Amino acid sequence: MVSTCPNQTALDVELIASSKEAIERSRELLIETRPLLNPYSAEHCTVNSVSITEVCGEWHVLVQEDGKESARTFVSEQYALNYAEGQRLRLHLDKVTRI
Incomplete structure (x- = not known):
């Protein structure tokens, strides 16, 4: 990934990329997880x-x-x-x- 901001270091770019990957993995796991409770029941x-x-x-x-x-x-x-x-x-x- 190439930085588009002049103030970002290579480490910043790496951290942003790994954070985006972790967020995407978490999102996929949440989508795959079956709810334990009926969300329509209070x-x-x-x-x-x-x-x-x-x-x-x-x-x-x-x-x-x-x-x-x-x-x-x-x-x-x-x-x-x-x-x-x-x-x-x-x-x-x-x-x-x-x-």
């Missing part, structure tokens, strides 16, 4: 969970539902626990995770 993306954490004296409840995340902040641990437990019951989950 079932694998929805993980519902409820977690609670304490940061600097505030309690945060994180709720993940159908791929969306929401957070609520409480001053009282008991209020946060009550809210988290209510969300756990609503989502039919087994537990609230402390993080």
Whole structure:
């Protein structure tokens, strides 16, 4: 490969050529690889969970539902626990995770 830019060294040209070859090999491998999941199904993306954490004296409840995340902040641990437990019951989950 011959350089078209006056500032490129022979090493630059070599690196660009080897990078292009690696990209092309990767592209071919990706095309040949069979998907593990159905790309048209969102079932694998929805993980519902409820977690609670304490940061600097505030309690945060994180709720993940159908791929969306929401957070609520409480001053009282008991209020946060009550809210988290209510969300756990609503989502039919087994537990609230402390993080």
